[in-house]
Amino acid sequence: MAVAIKSDGYFEISYSGFDGGLNVQEPESEIDDNFTPAASNFQLRNKELRSRPSFTKKYSGPGRSPILGVFSFVDANSVTHTVCWDSTGLWQLAPAGQPVGALTPWTQLFGPNPVPTNPISYKAYAQTLYYTNGGSFLASWDGISLAATGANSGVAGSTSIAAVSVADAPTVLPGSTGPLSIGGLFLSELDNHLLLANVTVLDNGAGVTYNFPNRLWWSANGLPAQWDFAANTNAGENDFLDVPDNITGIITTGAAGYLFRTNGITFFDPTGNGLLPFQFDHLWASEHGIGNVLPWSIHSYGSVGCFISTEQIYKLGISSFDPIGGKARDAIMADLALASGNPIAAIVPTESRGYIYYTYRISIPLATFTRVYMYDLELNHWLPFWDVPGLIQTGREEEVWTGILQALPPSTQPPGTASLVGTGGNYSQYYANLANYYLRQYYTQVGYPL
Amino acid sequence: MAQSNGGVSTVSRLTLFPMQETAGGATGFYAFDPSAGYDESQSGGFYSFKIEEVLPGRTPTIGQAIIKYRDLGVAVLGLMFTGVQDDQQIVSKTVMTMLGNLVPTNRIMTKIVGVGFTAKDVQLTLQRGAGAGPVSIVKLVLCGRVETKQEFS
Numbered sequence: 112m113a114v115a116i117k118s119d120g121y122f123e124i125s126y127s128g129f130d131g132g133l134n135v136q137e138p139e140s141e142i143d144d145n146f147t148p149a150a151s152n153f154q155l156r157n158k159e160l161r162s163r164p165s166f167t168k169k170y171s172g173p174g175r176s177p178i179l180g181v182f183s184f185v186d187a188n189s190v191t192h193t194v195c196w197d198s199t200g201l202w203q204l205a206p207a208g209q210p211v212g213a214l215t216p217w218t219q220l221f222g223p224n225p226v227p228t229n230p231i232s233y234k235a236y237a238q239t240l241y242y243t244n245g246g247s248f249l250a251s252w253d254g255i256s257l258a259a260t261g262a263n264s265g266v267a268g269s270t271s272i273a274a275v276s277v278a279d280a281p282t283v284l285p286g287s288t289g290p291l292s293i294g295g296l297f298l299s300e301l302d303n304h305l306l307l308a309n310v311t312v313l314d315n316g317a318g319v320t321y322n323f324p325n326r327l328w329w330s331a332n333g334l335p336a337q338w339d340f341a342a343n344t345n346a347g348e349n350d351f352l353d354v355p356d357n358i359t360g361i362i363t364t365g366a367a368g369y370l371f372r373t374n375g376i377t378f379f380d381p382t383g384n385g386l387l388p389f390q391f392d393h394l395w396a397s398e399h400g401i402g403n404v405l406p407w408s409i410h411s412y413g414s415v416g417c418f419i420s421t422e423q424i425y426k427l428g429i430s431s432f433d434p435i436g437g438k439a440r441d442a443i444m445a446d447l448a449l450a451s452g453n454p455i456a457a458i459v460p461t462e463s464r465g466y467i468y469y470t471y472r473i474s475i476p477l478a479t480f481t482r483v484y485m486y487d488l489e490l491n492h493w494l495p496f497w498d499v500p501g502l503i504q505t506g507r508e509e510e511v512w513t514g515i516l517q518a519l520p521p522s523t524q525p526p527g528t529a530s531l532v533g534t535g536g537n538y539s540q541y542y543a544n545l546a547n548y549y550l551r552q553y554y555t556q557v558g559y560p561l
Numbered sequence: 562m563a564q565s566n567g568g569v570s571t572v573s574r575l576t577l578f579p580m581q582e583t584a585g586g587a588t589g590f591y592a593f594d595p596s597a598g599y600d601e602s603q604s605g606g607f608y609s610f611k612i613e614e615v616l617p618g619r620t621p622t623i624g625q626a627i628i629k630y631r632d633l634g635v636a637v638l639g640l641m642f643t644g645v646q647d648d649q650q651i652v653s654k655t656v657m658t659m660l661g662n663l664v665p666t667n668r669i670m671t672k673i674v675g676v677g678f679t680a681k682d683v684q685l686t687l688q689r690g691a692g693a694g695p696v697s698i699v700k701l702v703l704c705g706r707v708e709t710k711q712e713f714s
């Protein structure tokens with residue numbers, strides 16, 4: 112907006128309605144008033160320019176190896192569990208016998224040792240937690256048993272829930288002796304099939320590991336422990352040998368799924384045919400094209416998914432496919448090029464209960480700190496946060512139940528809400544107190560008993 | 562059915578970030594926790610506005626800044642002005658101001674800050690130090706004067 116100058120030379124420059132976010136792709140003198148050419152640790156909250164919430168330590172980790180993820184799920188008793196992973200296995204928050212909110216309230220649930228450098232890929236299915244992260248295992252925990260397990264009770268000698276017996280191993284994987292233990296870099300679910308993508312198979316008998324970076328392997332419908340398509344033809348696998356690259360992620364939106372490669376995306380959906388439960392369509396399968404280049408940048412929330420390609424950041428929905436890097440893209444890409452570890456992204460609707468901040472956030476480890484680029488999915492802008500110096504993010508952030516009752520202070524709430532005298536609108540606690548004060552004075556004057 | 566092994570109550574929910582300290586390797590779960598307020602104690606922040614030309618070729622003077630803000634508590638805010646002189650040297654001036662009340666009212670308030678900064682291509686950057694208090698700006702107006710007559714020969 113041009114500056115208004117009066118004839119005597121007096122001028123005013125006004126900034127308000129903050130909703131533009133970061134703009135590094137136009138000269139600093141030519142950007143719109145509501146953009147910023149550089150910022151850190153400010154957020155645009157209800158069009159106010161606000162210092163971001165404090166980045167606060169809530170719990171110590173269970174050990175000293177990097178935490179690979181955190182998640183909450185509900186078991187068959189309708190009890191909610193919050194779990195995390197490190198390279199030693201699965202841990203649970205506030206287990207029975209320990210006080211909620213204790214400084215290190217983690218108890219080990221063991222299970223297979225995850226790959227120490229990969230964030231965990233997890234899924235809750237039929238009141239059971241399943242997880243993997245690039246090793247030759249798919250593990251589970253039902254919230255009831257004392258420990259997580261990587262064993263399939265129907266396949267002797269296996270070290271994964273996804274397993275194939277000795278009898279069927281040569282059919283499923285020619286040349287193998289079995290039993291086979293199957294894992295993957297990514298885990299998802301569609302139409303009651305668990306899905307493993309970018310697959311690793313351990314031939315337990317021969318001690319040989321096979322990698323299938325362009326393979327999708329699915330369990331039988333409703334049978335998460337049945338992955339042997341020689342025993343149940345509803346299980347199966349598909350090698351995408353017609354494309355030149357590896358699988359780098361998978362998201363499902365309930366009705367369909369997207370399989371991401373470095374240079375392409377493959378759409379798939381259920382057919383209803385037991386022998387061929389999915390049909391696959393490459394959106395493109397060229398040598399170079401839009402794909403997901405950072406394995407843990409891809410994340411979905413409901414029908415919305417986001418990912419990072421070589422040249423852009425994209426949001427996809429059921430009927431849309433939109434670039435969202437906007438005028439912050441070059442800054443994000445420059446930091447991604449300098450990442451000292453795995454960049455990790457997530458779509459998170461709230462920071463805590465009652466505090467909505469629906470954002471796709473990309474966390475980029477930069478040697479001695481982590482920069483987080485926040486994309487507001489409602490207002491469509493980016494702003495960078497710089498969390499506490501000396502901290503590196505090691506797993507995907509996740510909205511989890513913590514079991515600690517908290518009350519938000521008035522400053523975090525819209526005026527007039529979240530209080531007993533609130534009107535749900537623009538009538539603040541301050542005015543309510545003021546009115547109450549004068550009422551009490553009046554009643555005292557007229558002798559009304561209080 | 563067997564009893565569950567542990568569990569958490571579903572009265573409180575947080576987005577937890579798995580983090581590791583670069584020095585020593587200690588691990589922990591962190592959150593951008595609004596219940597802890599907007600006063601980050603370990604990291605400062607800044608927000609730059611666009612570079613203002615005001616009038617091409619002229620040299621404006623910023624006399625004062627009018628800050629309309631929400632009172633979330635006491636905060637110290639730095640207003641750093643940078644600009645360019647005719648000899649192509651960059652000049653700057655920082656004015657510190659205090660906003661808000663000890664007991665936050667959550668009300669919108671106005672603070673007028675004297676500036677006195679003369680340069681071309683003026684740019685304002687708000688600076689908030691670590692632990693300097695919560696800041697929430699609703700509107701910011703820069704007032705000044707500029708020579709409107711022709712300066713060039």
